[in-house]
Amino acid sequence: MTRVLVVDDAATVRLYHTSLLREAGFEVAEAANGLEAVEAAMIDSYDLFVVDVNMPKMNGYTCVETLRSETVGTAAPVLMISTEDRPGDADRAYQAGANLYLVKPVSAERLVRVATMLTTGKGPDA
Amino acid sequence: MNPLLAQFLAEANDLLASVDDGLLQLERNPGDPELVNEVFRAAHTFKGSSGLFDFPELTRLTHAAEDLLDAVRGGRLALDSGMVDDLLAAFDLIRGWLAHVTTHERLPATAGNDAAGLITKLRAPLGGGPEAADQDQGPAVVRRIDPPPDWLAELGTQWLIETATWLDTTSSTLRFLRYLPDRDCFFRAEDPLHLVRQVPGLDKLVVIRPDEWPSIEDYDEYACLLSFVLATRASAGELDYLFRYVPDQVAVVELDAAAINRHLAGEDEEEAAPVAEAGAEPLHVDAELAADARAVLTAAHRTLAVGEPSGTQLLALTGSVVSAAYALGVPLDLTGADREAVNAAIEGVLGRAPAEGAAQPPGVDPPVLEQLAARPAPEPAGRADDAGGQVGTRVLKVDQEKVDRLMELVGELNVAKNGLTFLAAAAEEEFGSRALSRRIKDQYAGLHRIAEELQAAVMDVRMLPLSVAFSRFPRLVRDLSRRLGKTIELVTEGEDTMADKDVIEALGDPLVHLVRNSLDHGIETSGERVAAGKPATARLTLAAVADGDAVLVEVSDDGRGVDPERVKRKAYEKGLISEEELESLTDTEAVDLVFRPGFSTADQVSDLSGRGVGMDAVRASVEKLGGSVTMRSQLGSGTTTRLRLPLSMAVTQVMVVSVGGQRFGIPVDLVVETVRVPAAEMGRVLHQDVVVMRGEVVPVIDLARALEMPWSQEESRDRAVLVVSVNGQRVGLLVEQFHREVDVILKPMEGLLAHAAEFSGTALLGDGLVLLVLNLKEVLGLAARVA
Numbered sequence: 001m002t003r004v005l006v007v008d009d010a011a012t013v014r015l016y017h018t019s020l021l022r023e024a025g026f027e028v029a030e031a032a033n034g035l036e037a038v039e040a041a042m043i044d045s046y047d048l049f050v051v052d053v054n055m056p057k058m059n060g061y062t063c064v065e066t067l068r069s070e071t072v073g074t075a076a077p078v079l080m081i082s083t084e085d086r087p088g089d090a091d092r093a094y095q096a097g098a099n100l101y102l103v104k105p106v107s108a109e110r111l112v113r114v115a116t117m118l119t120t121g122k123g124p125d126a
Numbered sequence: 127m128n129p130l131l132a133q134f135l136a137e138a139n140d141l142l143a144s145v146d147d148g149l150l151q152l153e154r155n156p157g158d159p160e161l162v163n164e165v166f167r168a169a170h171t172f173k174g175s176s177g178l179f180d181f182p183e184l185t186r187l188t189h190a191a192e193d194l195l196d197a198v199r200g201g202r203l204a205l206d207s208g209m210v211d212d213l214l215a216a217f218d219l220i221r222g223w224l225a226h227v228t229t230h231e232r233l234p235a236t237a238g239n240d241a242a243g244l245i246t247k248l249r250a251p252l253g254g255g256p257e258a259a260d261q262d263q264g265p266a267v268v269r270r271i272d273p274p275p276d277w278l279a280e281l282g283t284q285w286l287i288e289t290a291t292w293l294d295t296t297s298s299t300l301r302f303l304r305y306l307p308d309r310d311c312f313f314r315a316e317d318p319l320h321l322v323r324q325v326p327g328l329d330k331l332v333v334i335r336p337d338e339w340p341s342i343e344d345y346d347e348y349a350c351l352l353s354f355v356l357a358t359r360a361s362a363g364e365l366d367y368l369f370r371y372v373p374d375q376v377a378v379v380e381l382d383a384a385a386i387n388r389h390l391a392g393e394d395e396e397e398a399a400p401v402a403e404a405g406a407e408p409l410h411v412d413a414e415l416a417a418d419a420r421a422v423l424t425a426a427h428r429t430l431a432v433g434e435p436s437g438t439q440l441l442a443l444t445g446s447v448v449s450a451a452y453a454l455g456v457p458l459d460l461t462g463a464d465r466e467a468v469n470a471a472i473e474g475v476l477g478r479a480p481a482e483g484a485a486q487p488p489g490v491d492p493p494v495l496e497q498l499a500a501r502p503a504p505e506p507a508g509r510a511d512d513a514g515g516q517v518g519t520r521v522l523k524v525d526q527e528k529v530d531r532l533m534e535l536v537g538e539l540n541v542a543k544n545g546l547t548f549l550a551a552a553a554e555e556e557f558g559s560r561a562l563s564r565r566i567k568d569q570y571a572g573l574h575r576i577a578e579e580l581q582a583a584v585m586d587v588r589m590l591p592l593s594v595a596f597s598r599f600p601r602l603v604r605d606l607s608r609r610l611g612k613t614i615e616l617v618t619e620g621e622d623t624m625a626d627k628d629v630i631e632a633l634g635d636p637l638v639h640l641v642r643n644s645l646d647h648g649i650e651t652s653g654e655r656v657a658a659g660k661p662a663t664a665r666l667t668l669a670a671v672a673d674g675d676a677v678l679v680e681v682s683d684d685g686r687g688v689d690p691e692r693v694k695r696k697a698y699e700k701g702l703i704s705e706e707e708l709e710s711l712t713d714t715e716a717v718d719l720v721f722r723p724g725f726s727t728a729d730q731v732s733d734l735s736g737r738g739v740g741m742d743a744v745r746a747s748v749e750k751l752g753g754s755v756t757m758r759s760q761l762g763s764g765t766t767t768r769l770r771l772p773l774s775m776a777v778t779q780v781m782v783v784s785v786g787g788q789r790f791g792i793p794v795d796l797v798v799e800t801v802r803v804p805a806a807e808m809g810r811v812l813h814q815d816v817v818v819m820r821g822e823v824v825p826v827i828d829l830a831r832a833l834e835m836p837w838s839q840e841e842s843r844d845r846a847v848l849v850v851s852v853n854g855q856r857v858g859l860l861v862e863q864f865h866r867e868v869d870v871i872l873k874p875m876e877g878l879l880a881h882a883a884e885f886s887g888t889a890l891l892g893d894g895l896v897l898l899v900l901n902l903k904e905v906l907g908l909a910a911r912v913a
Binding site: 009010011012013015016019020023052054056068069070073074075076077078083090091094095097098099100101104105107108109110113114117118119120 | 129130133134136137167170171173174175177178363366367370371373414415418419421422425426428429432433435436438439441442443445446449450452453
């Protein structure tokens, strides 16, 4: 089963994303901040990360950078979902290593659609 | 309530608490970046989560608060107390809104107006002013109004006309939904009726029967032939979530008055025409997928243009490009490709892929933004009086009622358990089986141990720290002291002390009263203090400490103290004490007079301490909890009020006594001792029976006479006197016989006996008898009247 890690400090948003993804057939784990996400990624492997930007302890950008760093080194796709919609935010996310940056709230269909797209069709080697 | 909203309310409650706390601390340490960050994050989380629901006012208000805090965080603004006031006011407003949401699942109708002023205020320090606030509201004005579908007619012309008029006056919109369940939906465990009933903010629901029912031979009771049309104030997101399993069976439109009127106007013309299926929200899944895929490619392209992705970053980027290209129907093999190769591949795909949805910039989700912008229809009559109510669930993550129920069951278990001792006695006496009696007693012992442990466990669940009761005071003291123009430092101690939740809850009002009294009357203005040689800043202390099975809570101030002479004079003027008492009362007794009903030392009634309720209300409510309240005061240097409360109100220990064959319970807390006095040693002073104990003369009250029961003591027998302490006074109660002490669950008096003040409640004993528990204060009052 495709494994997703949902990273968000807001419990409501986490519940929203988690339940939508679970219903779509993903296996979903949760983390309440960047640090927890990094710890989870070091223990387990995930096929997709859904990461919030503004979080305590470790924010989303640093979290994604760390996921992509040698310490963790995961090349799994990262979908960043943020409340921020300011110029430059998306660029920061992409430079950190995110693959798509969306602004909250993301509709139910879109979340599932994008999650499915990012986790399929990579061909035999990826 | 849907689980998402419930989760939001619970989270909101925690957030509000941390915001209040953070803001108050911030005011004292304005530069603390950690605190600013904490409050900012709370506002931010609020904004983000509120977007999931159709609460645009909430989103806008928290957005304004967040922007202000962001400026403070970034060092562009210095936080002043005016801003803190505005922020506190904003979160107070939100608290009120959420209380309304808890009961009505939508914001109050007045939300928009209430928020507008605050948003302007919050934005003012940013140089925004009202223009910026308007700008922020900009997107909210843009609503997506759909063409009216023909199935609107199902709702009835009359209703549509009324609704259109109402929508027109309030300039709002309503969502309309048609749900056509599949014929075989029952086989997929879908429950259309249940689903429809869960729609929040339902305004009108019409169940549509098929035009023609099948004949009885063809009728299939497992086929769903019904469909639904409804009007709701729910947000698109909520409907999305609710109907997530059956999106293809549902059509949603958002309409304003004009759209409905267009429908009404067109209705007559199309009446005879065949009904055309007007799909309200045609789903172009492929187009949307293509747009998302292009967004991923554009993002990758941009990343390569602005940065230098590291090994893993490039690997991930390549992966996402392959996925996106696959979704666009262009399979790629980029194994081992370098930057340039990936870049070229992206450009290739972007050039080749169908140009569908190219206008959409990456990272923005227009449908959702529009959903966000849509405003809920205000309700016709405003009911925004829920301010200050509880938001969502409490700190206890279990519903309190469940814990209460558990406690009740424990009580019933105790009673049932006690029944075994009577059974054991019966086994021996009636059936003559000592062996059986012993086995029952053994069983009882085992059951007793378990029941006690269970009771302790349940009591433990109910324990809360005193900090729950203290948490409101930083804010209260701050606001009041500012209004009074006094400088006051609040100190809290022993917040970790635990007590039963009922005690904590009941403590709230008396504490507020005492604190207000201190602020209002006890503490002087800075000028007076300096003149009296005291520090200008007054100190108010709230302290709690556990003391055996009681908890002591003290409210102390270093204010002007209570003047015993003035209190006595006032009490005399009001006719509360006699002339002799005016002379004879000690200072301590004089201070205690403030607890007398009808006493108030303040010459003017201030709006802070409230009118008509004084310290007597405090004493009454504390005594109702089975506690006591005392005051110590030093003229010129301060006052301390001490509340003594039982740790738990769930189980009361009572001493059982009997008089005239009737048993009564007396709270053990009040019992000093039990004595048997030979008849000859009973004395009489001024028509009052007394007994001399260790040199002290103790008045003795005949309980039977006080309760007007026909019973008189045999002359020759020793007198059984129960010495109790009521209001600090020792009094003996003449009874017939002492019995054991029992733990009981006290139930308040109900029905006809509800007004019998001489009893504080009833308790069920193990043998099934009902024990009346005496309210000694009232009983002594009765005795005085009888005498």
